[in-house]
Amino acid sequence: MTSPDTSRSDRYPAGSAAFPHRDLTGLAGLAPWEILYLLDEAQQWVELNRQSHKRMDRLKGLTIINAFFENSTRTLLSFEIAGKRLGADVVNMHAAQSSVKKGETLIDTAMTLNAMHADAIVIRHQSSGAVRLIADKVDCPVLNAGDGQHEHPTQGLLDALTIRTEKGEIAGLKIVICGDILHSRVARSNIHCLTTLGADVRVCAPPALMPADIEALKVTPYHDFDAALAGTDVVMMLRLQQERMEGQFIPSPREYRHLYGLSLDRLAKAKPDAMVMHPGPMNRGIEIDSTVADLAGRSHITRQVEMGVAIRMACLDVLTRKARGLEGWA
């Protein structure tokens, strides 16, 4: 089960059976086959997680540190469960009690985690680029669990896996991502992932929440949600952060909902079998109506959570292979 099975081998370049990177700090720059490799690896964990006995000893003896400098519930839980199901010793470092508060530099914190001989460090941080900074200082694989407005690569991967599971292939799909594109690391990772895999990606946001350089990302920008929805296979809604709701970026939550909320009526503009996705936690009644969020057969929101654990298991497994004496990053 460790190496990709032969039926998948034609997706990867000759001689490249192993994932070639030590860290997963972002999806930008990954080759299509590298992303597919991680999705393929996750498949086995989707199946394991649906069984009663879902624990392997594969990472037994390894120490994984979840260093969360920014509060998180679901992502931390997902990584913790992923590490434990693979048999690793998982320890969580909570930001609120962190030495960082005592004036320690981020690099010193990183050096400390490194000196405890972690075999993988999972980091969430409020600053874009902080994860890369840490990765450059430590001796073990580093996984980005979300850094500022930069990337949230496992979210991008789990979304891609959710789509692939439903649609078979990602290439050629029309996918719209709607919400606060400007500040969203989820949007950024999804854009990199989905365009790399050949999807036709549209992004939709109010003018104040659209990046100025958006076209450089090879996506088509829209301000009119109805136009953006037309003929899409997948509708990904983003969470509207509380701090954007207070008049600085949008007039009011009510106005936002009117223009950019996903209602049943609006969803009808997408393809009849269009998937509805949301990274959670949802603001029901703001960016997404409850009738849509709960729409059987169309809403894949809880499926995304399920895929999240599998993707994180795949990433932890793949990136720690070298430490376990298996073929891994060079």
Next chain:
Amino acid sequence: MTSPDTSRSDRYPAGSAAFPHRDLTGLAGLAPWEILYLLDEAQQWVELNRQSHKRMDRLKGLTIINAFFENSTRTLLSFEIAGKRLGADVVNMHAAQSSVKKGETLIDTAMTLNAMHADAIVIRHQSSGAVRLIADKVDCPVLNAGDGQHEHPTQGLLDALTIRTEKGEIAGLKIVICGDILHSRVARSNIHCLTTLGADVRVCAPPALMPADIEALKVTPYHDFDAALAGTDVVMMLRLQQERMEGQFIPSPREYRHLYGLSLDRLAKAKPDAMVMHPGPMNRGIEIDSTVADLAGRSHITRQVEMGVAIRMACLDVLTRKARGLEGWA
């Protein structure tokens, strides 16, 4: 060790070797044999916990999520130790960092935990009924670790086990529960448990802290603690919550202690071998005097804590049997 031994079988109806409920959200409505079944199961864990090596692989491969929306130390610790001693992967979700704070609905949180393929979810929540609400939405057993003023079933069970260990039988005992009956989920679970097992239960509280419909619970209400104590076998004191001490419900802690605190003098009105119990944490010098709390041979307060771990092990073991392919709830 999994199934009740034959010496216990005459307590259960013919053909009912397995506990018939998926969840443990409360003790109200449980049949006497169902409560006895859980107490009987706990016995083996009391013994295991007293040994040096106290870890089983029984729940290996299962994921237990402790979702505590309300802060707790001892109950969380007790459930976490219980799960780990049975070999499960235990993860804690802390309320303070919870997505709930980000405006997520409780049901969405529940759906998220469910999608991670938890095998049991232990929930503490400040709202009465929240645990039932979650249980109705998820696919795995749910254990109530205290919800609002509703129930705290494992506390009721551990108290019953503590009493049974000391007194042999619960039926026929005279038991007084004294304190803030109105707001206490501990009182409620104990009332259901002890009356179901045939005890003669008295409750004692100041008028403002006594539920209006208390007689419906088949207990005898008292406002005079001395009268309530007369001839009792067990004296259960409740914790006076800080927020009740500020004049709204009681005049002052000093006044409360005078009327409802358990002193040595007052304890003398109970039977000479009456057990003293308290769910903790204690306000020494308010609801209970230190001389009573520490009275050797009479105070069973630390014993209650010990029984707590065993009861939680029993509940986790019994409720996850079905997931493990054993006979369980239908």
Next chain:
Amino acid sequence: MTSPDTSRSDRYPAGSAAFPHRDLTGLAGLAPWEILYLLDEAQQWVELNRQSHKRMDRLKGLTIINAFFENSTRTLLSFEIAGKRLGADVVNMHAAQSSVKKGETLIDTAMTLNAMHADAIVIRHQSSGAVRLIADKVDCPVLNAGDGQHEHPTQGLLDALTIRTEKGEIAGLKIVICGDILHSRVARSNIHCLTTLGADVRVCAPPALMPADIEALKVTPYHDFDAALAGTDVVMMLRLQQERMEGQFIPSPREYRHLYGLSLDRLAKAKPDAMVMHPGPMNRGIEIDSTVADLAGRSHITRQVEMGVAIRMACLDVLTRKARGLEGWA
């Protein structure tokens, strides 16, 4: 691997193969051989921790409770990793949510942890002596992870191990400890440890941060850091606590740095191969300059962190031997 190997046996008195104390509440009063015994034991864990697979089943079945009444990141993480690598079930009790906040006495909290059948309790507390108080009430080994201004014994041991690893022997070394000697439990544990092992220990602090009775500790006090540094083999800098920087004890951080900060120039007054140490987290630019903190071959600050995990593994292993039926404290 459990018992010290024969090559070490001549360091210990005849017939004293086992560490004779149940608790590790401080280093004051330990015999030299007892300290050496723990350092010797740690050596095997240094080596294990450098391997990929670093998990033993030695403490399997035991429950270790980390009861941290004072926030901590690195010490908690270090103890948690240590316990898990030895195979124990480790549970953390966080102060912020603690029942202590609900008015429970420290002793009641201790009794509660004890009743859950912990096999070792690791305690950090803001009050000097709190750990001893708890140790006197429980049935299992207690390890002090820092109590007020009293002791932080595992820090003293890990510092000694770091020095011994570099210098071979501690006896005869000239070691200066500089900083807030008055309030520092790290200084206190190091003074006990290093003087017991025969080092010539100097302490250096501004007058307001030097204990009045310092000479009783068999160290030489200095107020002039340049004089204190002259000819030393080891320079241990202490963290300047934020709360001392506000004019009560020192005029200003800038003034402090000028007089007591370790710069490259100042380090030149020590021996050319003098080791630089700091317990972390560092205030770079206050008590230590970045050029010194990062000085290759001279700064042993991350090495200290590494030794910390090994020392904690040694302490947990040694103190739980009796519970595991091996030779231990009498």
